[in-house]
Amino acid sequence: MSQLKDKELLDMMADFPKHELTAKQRTALLNAISEAGSQKQSRRFNFQRLAALAAVFMLAIIAPILYFTSHGKDLSNSGSVKTEVVKKGEFFALIDKSGTPYYPDSNFGIPNKVSLLAPLEWIAKDQRSVSKIAVYLWGDYDKDFANKPLNITATHVKTGVKEHLATAVISGGMYGADGHAMTSFKPFTFSGEYNLEFMAGNKKVGEFSIYVMEPYIKIGDSTLMISQEVLYAGFYEDAAIEVEGENLPPEIELEIFDLENADVTTFTFKNKTDYTTTDGKKISIYKGDFDLKKSGKYRFTLLNKSETVEVRKPISK
Amino acid sequence: MERGHQIEKWFIQYEQDVTNYLVYYTGSVDVEDLVQETFLRALRALSHFKNDSSPKTWLISIARNTAIDFYRKKSVWNRLKQILDYESPKLHEQDTGEKIVRKMEYAYLYKAINELKPTYRDVILLRGIAELSSQEAGQVLGWTENKVNVTFFRAVRKLNERLKEGEYFESIKG
Numbered sequence: 442m443s444q445l446k447d448k449e450l451l452d453m454m455a456d457f458p459k460h461e462l463t464a465k466q467r468t469a470l471l472n473a474i475s476e477a478g479s480q481k482q483s484r485r486f487n488f489q490r491l492a493a494l495a496a497v498f499m500l501a502i503i504a505p506i507l508y509f510t511s512h513g514k515d516l517s518n519s520g521s522v523k524t525e526v527v528k529k530g531e532f533f534a535l536i537d538k539s540g541t542p543y544y545p546d547s548n549f550g551i552p553n554k555v556s557l558l559a560p561l562e563w564i565a566k567d568q569r570s571v572s573k574i575a576v577y578l579w580g581d582y583d584k585d586f587a588n589k590p591l592n593i594t595a596t597h598v599k600t601g602v603k604e605h606l607a608t609a610v611i612s613g614g615m616y617g618a619d620g621h622a623m624t625s626f627k628p629f630t631f632s633g634e635y636n637l638e639f640m641a642g643n644k645k646v647g648e649f650s651i652y653v654m655e656p657y658i659k660i661g662d663s664t665l666m667i668s669q670e671v672l673y674a675g676f677y678e679d680a681a682i683e684v685e686g687e688n689l690p691p692e693i694e695l696e697i698f699d700l701e702n703a704d705v706t707t708f709t710f711k712n713k714t715d716y717t718t719t720d721g722k723k724i725s726i727y728k729g730d731f732d733l734k735k736s737g738k739y740r741f742t743l744l745n746k747s748e749t750v751e752v753r754k755p756i757s758k
Numbered sequence: 759m760e761r762g763h764q765i766e767k768w769f770i771q772y773e774q775d776v777t778n779y780l781v782y783y784t785g786s787v788d789v790e791d792l793v794q795e796t797f798l799r800a801l802r803a804l805s806h807f808k809n810d811s812s813p814k815t816w817l818i819s820i821a822r823n824t825a826i827d828f829y830r831k832k833s834v835w836n837r838l839k840q841i842l843d844y845e846s847p848k849l850h851e852q853d854t855g856e857k858i859v860r861k862m863e864y865a866y867l868y869k870a871i872n873e874l875k876p877t878y879r880d881v882i883l884l885r886g887i888a889e890l891s892s893q894e895a896g897q898v899l900g901w902t903e904n905k906v907n908v909t910f911f912r913a914v915r916k917l918n919e920r921l922k923e924g925e926y927f928e929s930i931k932g
Contacts, residue, residue, distance in 0.1 A: 445917065457868070459778050460781040462790060470769065474766055474769055474801060715877070717900065
């Protein structure tokens with residue numbers, strides 16, 4: 442027999458080794474689900490409605506303000522209201538009742554006050570890095586958090602511009618914290634230091650600062666997923682390009698034109714992976730290598746769209 | 759039934775299906791966090807669950823999205839590929855005797871599946887590992903049943919080509 446038939450393949454794969462969690466892992470996960478389920482269940486009815494109403498109400502008030510401030514702030518706030526940087530957050534493990542540590546390399550904030558599961562990089566104007574953020578809070582759940590919305594605001598230290606990032610429902614404790622919330626932030630408008638402030642109802646739970654990097658490099662509907670501020674001369678291996686759209690080719694070419702020496706180099710990006718975002722956008726990710734021989738000005742072209750990109754020299758901070 | 763109890767019941771029923779699928783989808787046996795996140799997402803989204811798909815199909819769909827989100831967020835698609843590339847040989851490195859032969863068969867076939875383009879790999883893993891029907895795989899991928907069948911047919915054809923190219927065929931077919 443020289444061909445593997447459909448059914449034969451399925452039969453062979455059905456015979457692959459089966460994997461399952463250990464008894465200990467199953468018990469731990471079952472407890473976590475049970476805990477999460479009971480916390481939500483007990484307060485779900487009034488609390489979620491209240492929070493949803495609060496969110497809608499606050500959005501209705503804040504949206505126009507944000508709109509006007511975001512359109513006028515470059516002029517009105519530049520250099521006018523510099524804010525002090527609050528305490529810088531730190532990475533620390535969440536520790537549950539049994540002493541098991543969780544997320545030591547991504548949980549970021551102030552121990553015993555407030556923390557969040559941070560992305561690898563905070564990127565300005567990027568929804569990806571601020572979606573699905575878990576926030577953990579410490580305090581007296583019934584007194585401090587129950588039936589109260591969690592409001593998170595960010596103040597851009599350099600300009601003093603304040604942005605409302607999210608309003609979330611506070612659920613019960615998890616991983617040793619007394620309350621937690623899942624939310625997505627509004628993307629940061631600027632790069633630089635931001636002070637994040639966490640309010641449960643009218644009470645401040647805590648605040649800490651983070652550093653937001655400059656946006657990814659955008660070329661038409663494509664995004665080269667490297668922050669502009671770390672795009673230096675060098676070789677980039679397995680860089681990712683995300684493209685929004687349908688019926689995209691299996692491979693795309695990134696043309697890099699050196700504006701100073703009129704030198705063109707083309708790099709192929711492939712290994713296309715497709716997915717659809719929760720809001721229905723079709724996205725494809727391509728992977729590839731490219732290099733930039735020196736700093737300077739370049740024109741990047743992808744799928745017939747071009748963008749001038751400055752490759753900087755690394756500077757010491 | 760309370761939401762928490764419903765998910766607990768499904769966890770007991772379908773944990774192995776979800777874990778097994780995530781292991782083959784990510785190429786890593788360390789999927790405990792993804793399994794937990796899958797069921798917590800299911801808990802949060804239970805009100806959106808409609809009975810037009812089975813709980814297993816729904817959970818596999820959430821598991822797949824959870825894995826995609828995780829790797830996308832961490833920007834480690836590359837790591838995923840590396841894991842997939844290197845995980846298979848490890849499967850048989852640890853075993854001895856007759857088991858090696860069987861495991862090598864799996865490893866070769868699994869490696870060849872992982873070398874297919876993502877849509878082919880996706881549909882093969884949903885049909886072969888998650889053991890979903892064409893209709894159920896279509897629900898996970900947002901495709902019609904016909905598209906699943908056509909893609910699966912093409913995927914198997916491509917897989918055969920790869921197995922021949924890699925001279926794996928004789929090993930697999932014995």
